Amino acid sequence: MITIDRHSGFCFGVIHAIQTAEEYLTTHDYLYCLGDIVHNGEEVARLTRLGLRIISRDDFAGLHDTTVLIRAHGEPPETYFMASQNRVHLIDATCPVVLHLQKRIKSQYENSGADSQILIYGKKGHAEVEGLIGQTGQKGIVISSDEDISLIDFSRPAALYAQTTMSVEKYAVLVQQISNLYARQNNESFFTHHDTICRLVANRSRQIKEFAQQHDTVIFVSGEKSSNGLYLYDICKKANPSSFFISKVEQVDLLPIVQENSNSIGICGATSTPMWLMQQVKKRLHLIFSYLRA
Ligand code: SF4
Incomplete structure (x- = not known):
């Protein structure tokens, strides 16, 4: 199936x-x-x-x-x-979700004092992050890695927001790290954080893990440039070692499952994977299996 x-x-x-x-x-x-x-x-x-x-x-x-x-x-x-x-x-x-986040950051920037820092947890250079930092007149601080935490001045207030596609778990760790550093200076109240991660993406990791576990073999379809694709594929592979990454329909022909004729195959993908592409992969598999069984 x-x-x-x-x-x-x-x-x-x-x-x-x-x-x-x-x-x-x-x-x-x-x-x-x-x-x-x-x-x-x-x-x-x-x-x-x-x-x-x-x-x-x-x-x-x-x-x-x-x-x-x-x-x-x-x-x-x-x-x-x-x-x-x-x-x-x-x-x-x-x-609309990104637009709403842009407005929140703009309002925070315009209404907090000059002393205040705006932190964006996200990927440096990512288009969404550029759009968010732009709301702060380029004064916000992008936190992409632990090293970036050193850019925060813990004697001044800071408000943390997240790019919508970041990991909920990693965001929680970051919040804890920054909170601890403020606490060390007895400035806990200076730090506010706003979990602005889009739940459509956040829920996918749990859903895809369950899906991968329900099938003998998983074909994960995604563009090689998609960071969401690589992240979700990693979850698939951990949940089911018999998971394979493809970007094009023709790559189906080279997969070992085509030889083994798996009983239960699951096709899934990233938030950037079109449904028509997954449907083409399914069609191709049916075609191959019909030849193998003939
Ligand atoms: S993942 Fe999709 S729905 Fe969620 S914020 Fe990004 S573009 Fe919007």
Whole structure:
């Protein structure tokens, strides 16, 4: 039996961004998108065939009098400013959850004193983090590793927020570490923390672990660039050592399970894996098995 995990696939933020692009492209030849609309090469290739043109920040700076899509990760205020300067119309598909977080950080920045520090737990250089730090006039501190904790001044107040796709467990450890360091200076009350991790992603780790344990073999489908994909695959592999990572449908042919003809195969993926790709993997497996059984 071959089953696709019902929890895998795009979250609503990514679905909304893709649908927005598709809708626009039904009446226009092309649409620029600032950065990869989703970290999945197969889906980007499909949308590129429809007319989506992925551009870099440098490309964006050189555009005038055109239309650009802002993807689910969101953008810093500088992007909106540059667009208005260059008469670039923005179609804003920032995920509502990210937008809400941007507003909270902006409000915190504007309403706390100059003495206050804003900390963002996230990946340096990630588009969402750039958008969040942008709300603080670039004054916020990105905490990506333990070393970054030394950037905090424990004699001043600090408010911690998290990029929406970070690990809940690691965030809890970080909160404890920072709390302890404030406590050492008797400044516990200076530190506030806000768990802003998106539960759609956070719940996936538990769900995918359960799914992996329920099958003889697991095929995990994801783009190689997707950090969420690598993270979830790691959970799969630990829960079920007979788990395999693929990015393209054709890679199914090379998997050892195709020879062994497993009884129960589970197909799952990252938040950036399109459902159509997992369905194609399932189809390919059925086709191979029908030949093997013939
Ligand atoms: S993971 Fe959550 S916050 Fe991020 S785009 Fe998806 S729904 Fe939005």
